Amino acid sequence: MHILLSGIVGSTAYGLAGPDSDIDRLGVFAAPTLALLGLNTLPESVVTSGPDRTLHEAAKWLRLALGCNPTVMALVWLPEELYEVRTELGHELITMRSSFLSAQRVRDAYLGYATQQFRRLEGRSDGSFSADTRKRTAKRARHLRRLCHQGFELYASGRVQIGVTDPADYHRFGERVASGDTEVARRMLPVFEDAFNDTTSPLPERPDQAAAERWFKRVRRAYYEATDRRMNWISKAKKLEEEPA
Incomplete structure (x- = not known):
């Protein structure tokens, strides 16, 4: 190849x-x-x-x-x-x-993948499982948050910001979800859905x-x-x- x-x-x-x-x-x-x-x-x-x-x-x-x-x-x-x-x-x-890039596909892809991450971690974050499972749950929570922030930034500005602004905050968020607080992850999704709805994207309708x-x-x-x-x-x-x- x-x-x-x-x-x-x-x-x-x-x-x-x-x-x-x-x-x-x-x-x-x-x-x-x-x-x-x-x-x-x-x-x-x-x-x-x-x-x-x-x-x-x-x-x-x-x-x-x-x-x-x-x-x-x-x-x-x-x-x-x-x-x-x-x-x-x-x-x-x-x-x-x-x-x-296109506005609708950015929204669908990033929010869609974030929702998938939530479904994978939901029900597996009561803090009672193995250390390895807890580690995977925290990782999925971090990626859920990244996908929401990164997708909205791309939708609003037309550019992908690769590195997150505060890695320590993402790790705290992941540990919080892994300890049993899946509700904080659940609430994040509608917040970003509203943010997409309230924002006019500079991206075109089609790629x-x-x-x-x-x-x-x-x-x-x-x-x-x-x-x-x-x-x-x-x-x-x-x-x-x-x-x-």
């Missing part, structure tokens, strides 16, 4: 990492265009552990980005120092990041899908063929057949 853009995301990027936190990496890669035309289906995502890394093929990454997926959005708004791979085509993704298509076609042209030896020998054999006797 050809990695176009990759960086460190997750708790490290948000400023919420603790001493035991994993380092999460996210990236986008291009599969050889010819390989996509065969009978065998190529994986759209590659997930590994040690290191923890998720890579999405260009087509899937674009679909997620056009839906304003919060995790995918983070990749193109990272601070410079968190990028580990950035090719020319990857840099183009960063420069066109605003074209993926610029045409811009995404133009970038996608450049990727497919750039990586039309595989670069392995098998393809090179096929090319040489074809030239040999065409030479005059």
